[in-house]
Amino acid sequence: MEITFYGGAQEVGRSCINVLSKTKQIMLDCGIKLGDPIEYPIIPKKDFKRIKYIVPTHTHLDHIGYLPHIIQRSKSAKIYATKPTRDLMQLLLSDYQRLQEKKEFSTKDVEKVLEKTQQVEYKEKIKSKGMFSFILYNSGHILGGAMVKVEDKCDLLYTGDLNLRETKITEGAQLGIKAKNLILESTYGGKTDKLPSLKIASQNLIESIKETLIAGGYVLIPTFAVGRGQNIMMVIESYMRSGALPKVPIYTDGMVNRANRIYRHNVIYAKEEIKMRILMSDEDPFKSPFYKIPQTRDRSDVLSEPCIILSTSGMLTGGPVLTYLQKLIEDPKNKLIIVGYQVDGSLGRKLIDGEKYVELGHGEDKKEYEVRMKVETVPFSGHSDHDELVKFTKSIKGLKKVFLMHGEPRKIDELAQDIQKHLKQVEIIIPKNEESFKID
Ligand SMILES: [Zn+2]
Numbered sequence: 011m012e013i014t015f016y017g018g019a020q021e022v023g024r025s026c027i028n029v030l031s032k033t034k035q036i037m038l039d040c041g042i043k044l045g046d047p048i049e050y051p052i053i054p055k056k057d058f059k060r061i062k063y064i065v066p067t068h069t070h071l072d073h074i075g076y077l078p079h080i081i082q083r084s085k086s087a088k089i090y091a092t093k094p095t096r097d098l099m100q101l102l103l104s105d106y107q108r109l110q111e112k113k114e115f116s117t118k119d120v121e122k123v124l125e126k127t128q129q130v131e132y133k134e135k136i137k138s139k140g141m142f143s144f145i146l147y148n149s150g151h152i153l154g155g156a157m158v159k160v161e162d163k164c165d166l167l168y169t170g171d172l173n174l175r176e177t178k179i180t181e182g183a184q185l186g187i188k189a190k191n192l193i194l195e196s197t198y199g200g201k202t203d204k205l206p207s208l209k210i211a212s213q214n215l216i217e218s219i220k221e222t223l224i225a226g227g228y229v230l231i232p233t234f235a236v237g238r239g240q241n242i243m244m245v246i247e248s249y250m251r252s253g254a255l256p257k258v259p260i261y262t263d264g265m266v267n268r269a270n271r272i273y274r275h276n277v278i279y280a281k282e283e284i285k286m287r288i289l290m291s292d293e294d295p296f297k298s299p300f301y302k303i304p305q306t307r308d309r310s311d312v313l314s315e316p317c318i319i320l321s322t323s324g325m326l327t328g329g330p331v332l333t334y335l336q337k338l339i340e341d342p343k344n345k346l347i348i349v350g351y352q353v354d355g356s357l358g359r360k361l362i363d364g365e366k367y368v369e370l371g372h373g374e375d376k377k378e379y380e381v382r383m384k385v386e387t388v389p390f391s392g393h394s395d396h397d398e399l400v401k402f403t404k405s406i407k408g409l410k411k412v413f414l415m416h417g418e419p420r421k422i423d424e425l426a427q428d429i430q431k432h433l434k435q436v437e438i439i440i441p442k443n444e445e446s447f448k449i450d
């Protein structure tokens with residue numbers, strides 16, 4: 011078995027790994043790296059012919075964004091995914107298609123991706139001629155998120171994005187899987203990366219929101235459409251319902267709303283507590299009276315009274331969150347709460363780093379704004395932290411080799427050192443993009 015990293019090595023973005031033998035193939039993830047410009051996986055021309063089977067682990071664009079490009083070139087390609095992943099893929103790929111400056115693929119290509127996607131369940135063994143057989147396990151990252159275990163003489167487990175902690179909606183990742191080889195994500199693998207539990211993260215978030223609401227300000231939370239958005243709105247809603255937060259509208263804007271509908275539809279994949287609430291009571295956690303949706307194009311209805319706004323995009327690289335930011339940024343009463351990972355170069359990262367002036371708006375409307383609103387970081391991650399990544403690795407049975415990817419180089423190095431300390435017999439490899447490895 012030979013594995014090649016087309017993308018996602020020593021970086022966060024464009025995860026894409028091809029697994030090949032003389033007679034079998036499977037590709038794990040097929041993402042893009044968002045930024046300016048967008049970066050694609052580096053796939054040699056000759057390799058396209060041998061891409062037939064693809065398994066996306068979950069619906070974030072750094073894991074699925076390149077699928078329409080592949081489908082254009084490999085007509086016989088077949089995709090396998092869980093139902094939430096398939097349903098959410100339509101939303102995210104259509105949005106990506108719409109926002110492309112230079113149209114490299116069409117809505118037809120997005121439709122083709124969906125047509126070619128076969129739904130699979132967790133723990134179901136999938137076999138096909140010419141394909142490595144595989145099994146999906148819950149990765150805990152977002153609804154429908156999966157790890158892939160490729161089965162051969164040498165089992166290979168690929169984590170995709172991994173979260174060991176339960177969230178408001180999903181259970182933590184499956185532990186104790188048997189595999190000789192592991193490809194592990196390292197987003198928060200740095201020595202000092204310690205993420206709080208759901209309870210502590212929720213309390214920190216609520217305290218931060220409360221302070222601003224009491225002072226009469228607006229709270230703006232940029233969020234990914236899928237995963238974090240749903241988790242955070244449910245945390246805020248539950249505290250508000252219990253009386254721990256002033257009762258103000260919780261506005262959700264951008265793709266979060268469409269993703270919510272798909273989440274609600276796929277609630278069978280959520281954790282027991284959410285399913286029971288919907289089945290056994292009238293109280294539907296997706297339909298609280300506190301949730302509001304903007305009714306005007308300029309969002310003036312939203313900004314008529316202090317409130318909480320959750321909007322895409324998560325790194326402030328586009329979407330309605332920028333409309334709100336423009337209106338709220340120069341008032342020190344307001345607060346921007348950053349809850350997720352901000353890639354280098356994104357506006358989100360610049361604001362965390364204390365940039366004093368930023369340019370916002372389009373065309374004639376474009377101008378420089380002074381950052382006077384408060385900017386706070388309250389980690390609320392969909393990923394595992396350093397200790398949990400070590401714990402996960404220790405739980406794998408029969409482990410011989412670990413490949414570390416999906417992280418900044420410094421964090422990957424720190425994680426490698428610590429895993430080695432705990433697991434002396436295991437070989438740790440830090441691959442580069444375009445590198446191939448024979449494993450057995
Ligand atoms: Zn992800």
Ligand SMILES: [Zn+2]
Pocket residue numbers: 023070072073171416
């Ligand atoms: Zn990712």
